Amino acid sequence: MYKKLFIPGPTHVRDEILQAQAAPMIGHRAKEYSDLQAQVTPKLQEMLHTRQRVYLFASSSTGVMEGSVRQASLKKVLCTVCGAFSKRWYEITVANGVPCDKLEVPMGEAITPALVDKALSSGEYDAIAVVYNETSTGIMNPVPEIAALAHEKYPDVLILVDAVSCMAGKDILFDEWGLDVCLAGVQKCFALPAGLTVCAVSDRAMERARQVPNRGYYFDFVEQDKYYQKNQTPATPAISLIQALNVQLDAILAEGTAEREARHREMAEIVRAWAKKNFGLYGDEDYLSVTVTNIANTRGISVGDLNKELGKRGAMISNGYGALKENCFRIAHMGDLQVSDIEWLLCQIDDILGLA
Numbered sequence: 001m002y003k004k005l006f007i008p009g010p011t012h013v014r015d016e017i018l019q020a021q022a023a024p025m026i027g028h029r030a031k032e033y034s035d036l037q038a039q040v041t042p043k044l045q046e047m048l049h050t051r052q053r054v055y056l057f058a059s060s061s062t063g064v065m066e067g068s069v070r071q072a073s074l075k076k077v078l079c080t081v082c083g084a085f086s087k088r089w090y091e092i093t094v095a096n097g098v099p100c101d102k103l104e105v106p107m108g109e110a111i112t113p114a115l116v117d118k119a120l121s122s123g124e125y126d127a128i129a130v131v132y133n134e135t136s137t138g139i140m141n142p143v144p145e146i147a148a149l150a151h152e153k154y155p156d157v158l159i160l161v162d163a164v165s166c167m168a169g170k171d172i173l174f175d176e177w178g179l180d181v182c183l184a185g186v187q188k189c190f191a192l193p194a195g196l197t198v199c200a201v202s203d204r205a206m207e208r209a210r211q212v213p214n215r216g217y218y219f220d221f222v223e224q225d226k227y228y229q230k231n232q233t234p235a236t237p238a239i240s241l242i243q244a245l246n247v248q249l250d251a252i253l254a255e256g257t258a259e260r261e262a263r264h265r266e267m268a269e270i271v272r273a274w275a276k277k278n279f280g281l282y283g284d285e286d287y288l289s290v291t292v293t294n295i296a297n298t299r300g301i302s303v304g305d306l307n308k309e310l311g312k313r314g315a316m317i318s319n320g321y322g323a324l325k326e327n328c329f330r331i332a333h334m335g336d337l338q339v340s341d342i343e344w345l346l347c348q349i350d351d352i353l354g355l356a
């Protein structure tokens with residue numbers, strides 16, 4: 001049976017978008033492709049409120065996390081860690097031999113500007129990596145405040161943001177906040193099938209990349225930019241996904257980025273209220289995510305059994321991530337899900353668990 005996904009990626013994809021992917025193939029060096037990318041790019045720029053470049057990579061987000069840390073620093077990267085995905089970015093940085101240190105807080109807590117200030121004050125760093133929405137814990141780090149702090153006191157520090165599980169849900173003001181790299185795979189809040197990653201890159205980040213000798217090959221921004229100028233990509237792009245993205249961006253912009261965030265927030269508030277009534281919320285309540293809610297399993301239910309029952313009714317939620325597997329479960333309210341979907345889901349859970 002088809003299950004509607006309430007997991008934090010991949011998310012539910014509308015039929016119209018699935019169909020947009022089925023358009024005939026076009027040559028990636030043909031005018032048809034350049035025309036497509038020339039339509040998509042300004043829409044992405046509008047969505048991210050930026051006049052700077054937005055690249056498309058045929059890769060899941062992890063690839064671009066790797067590519068971006070390889071070309072961001074001539075000194076050391078400060079990798080902030082507050083859960084599984086931010087830990088992954090730190091591990092990627094280490095694996096690539098890029099000098100770095102980790103600034104870690106316990107799971108469920110946020111990276112605060114004060115902590116970042118203290119770490120950056122050593123003067124050792126010229127880049128900071130932050131996960132905007134830590135999908136494993138359901139915590140959103142205060143990225144605009146961290147960026148403001150960095151700009152005020154540490155002007156050489158590039159701000160790299162993994163916005164994988166919130167871009168196209170949470171509104172992102174790339175230029176106003178002064179971000180340098182902001183990336184996201186499209187299988188989460190964009191509500192597209194997986195396999196494509198969008199990445200905004202600032203002029204500052206481009207300048208830095210040009211100075212880094214071992215940028216790697218596939219994600220090299222300098223090479224990417226040569227093709228970007230012609231509305232192309234160096235290697236074969238994910239053409240079908242870009243065709244679907246073109247259609248989806250029209251829907252995102254028609255809804256409005258602020259309105260889209262408001263819808264995500266409304267769904268989050270409904271799930272949080274339900275969680276508080278029936279279970280508990282995991283993590284610091286001052287920094288809860290608007291796209292995914294991590295619920296403390298205070299009743300000790302079997303999340304596996306709940307998901308089996310939900311599956312029979314056509315839905316799927318997520319268990320806790322990693323170490324939180326049994327202690328939590330997650331409900332994603334991202335992408336094209338509507339308030340009515342969330343209300344329906346919570347009714348089903350009430351019914352299965354006998355809560356109502």
Ligand SMILES: *Cc1c(COP(=O)(O)O)cnc(C)c1O
Pocket residue numbers: 008009060061062063085131133134135162163164165185
């Ligand atoms: C899902 C996720 C990733 C990994 O994305 P892939 O597209 O699977 O590589 C990275 N960071 C965050 C915050 C995520 O939610």
